[in-house]
Amino acid sequence: xxxxxxxxxxxxxxxxxxxxxxxxxxxxxxxxxxxxxxxxxxxxxxxxxxxxxxxxxxxxxxxxxxxxxxxxxxxxxxxxxxxxxxxxxxx
Numbered sequence: 001x002x003x004x005x006x007x008x009x010x011x012x013x014x015x016x017x018x019x020x021x022x023x024x025x026x027x028x029x030x031x032x033x034x035x036x037x038x039x040x041x042x043x044x045x046x047x048x049x050x051x052x053x054x055x056x057x058x059x060x061x062x063x064x065x066x067x068x069x070x071x072x073x074x075x076x077x078x079x080x081x082x083x084x085x086x087x088x089x090x091x
Contacts, residue, residue: 009049
């Protein structure tokens with residue numbers, strides 16, 4: 001589980017295109033494509049190295065009207081997936 005005080009940072013391993021309600025990533029060789037839905041896109045955009053996981057969860061509460069526990073779990077899980085894909089760093 002990602003610690004609430006962690007400040008994830010976007011990586012530039014993939015070429016990205018923000019489509020407004022989705023974010024699409026292509027690797028430089030064109031071998032992989034990743035598409036983030038609207039919620040994952042919102043989380044990714046907040047992974048700028050200045051927001052903590054807790055702050056990202058609070059943004060989800062404000063944006064989607066969900067409870068804080070659900071927002072915290074969703075943010076942490078999505079950030080872990082983004083890290084596994086090489087889209088963000090947790091260090």
